[in-house]
Structure formats: structure tokens, C-alpha cells
Amino acid sequence: ISIAYTAFSPRPSISRHSSIATNPPMDRSKPKDYLILAVIACFCPVWPINIVGFVYSIMSRNSLEQGNIDGARRLGRVAKLLSVVSLVGGAIIIVACAKTFTQNAFNYLNNKL
Incomplete structure (x- = not known):
């Protein structure tokens, strides 16, 4: 369990995955x-x-x-x-x-x- 900040809330949330704000999806297609x-x-x-x-x-x-x-x-x-x-x-x-x-x-x- 890790504490991560979401993109829409200043409060931390407890989640198993990192938020979208910390790992934005990258378009890595050729x-x-x-x-x-x-x-x-x-x-x-x-x-x-x-x-x-x-x-x-x-x-x-x-x-x-x-x-x-x-x-x-x-x-x-x-x-x-x-x-x-x-x-x-x-x-x-x-x-x-x-x-x-x-x-x-x-x-x-x-x-x-």
C-alpha cells in the first residue's frame, strides 16, 4: 500500500497503484x-x-x-x-x-x- 496524490484532490489516497498524475500515459507507438x-x-x-x-x-x-x-x-x-x-x-x-x-x-x- 502506498500513499499517492490524485490529480483532482489535494488529499492523499491509499492505493496499490500510483495515480495518473505521477505516471501520465505516454503515447509510445512507433x-x-x-x-x-x-x-x-x-x-x-x-x-x-x-x-x-x-x-x-x-x-x-x-x-x-x-x-x-x-x-x-x-x-x-x-x-x-x-x-x-x-x-x-x-x-x-x-x-x-x-x-x-x-x-x-x-x-x-x-x-x-
Whole structure:
């Protein structure tokens, strides 16, 4: 039997287990490094951003291997953010280029006929 303080009461309580306040539950699941997303983002035409996202993904994987779970989680979130920005930016660039190309081709064909 041990005396522990609960999170909601200033009075001690007699219990067999420690309280939630002394041992908070930690989310120690394996953090994602988003490597697949970063590799896919490398095919988008936003090269500086997607390469940096890929590097952050690798750094996240290395941090996890070294046992730094919090650092791996933080680096993984940055890799995910940069990869999503790269995918969205790449989609915008591809759509804009396709629109410009079709407009120019249409104008060229109209002028030729």
C-alpha cells in the first residue's frame, strides 16, 4: 500500500497503484516517417520542397532507430507537411501548365485554319 496524490484532490489516497498524475500515459507507438509519401512527392515539380521533405523523412527514421521517439515524431510531422505542400503545389503547377498548353495549341490551330 502506498500513499499517492490524485490529480483532482489535494488529499492523499491509499492505493496499490500510483495515480495518473505521477505516471501520465505516454503515447509510445512507433511514429510514422512518411517515407512513401515523401518519395511520391519527389515526382512533383516542386523540387526544393519535396527534397527537403524526403530528407526530413530519412532523419525521422534515423531518430527512431536511435531511440529518440519524440524527435522522430516531430521530424515525421515536418516531412508530412512538406510532402503534402509539394503534392498540392505540384498538382497546381501541372494543371496550370496543361491549361496553358491546351490554350496555346487551340490558338495555334485556329490561326492556321
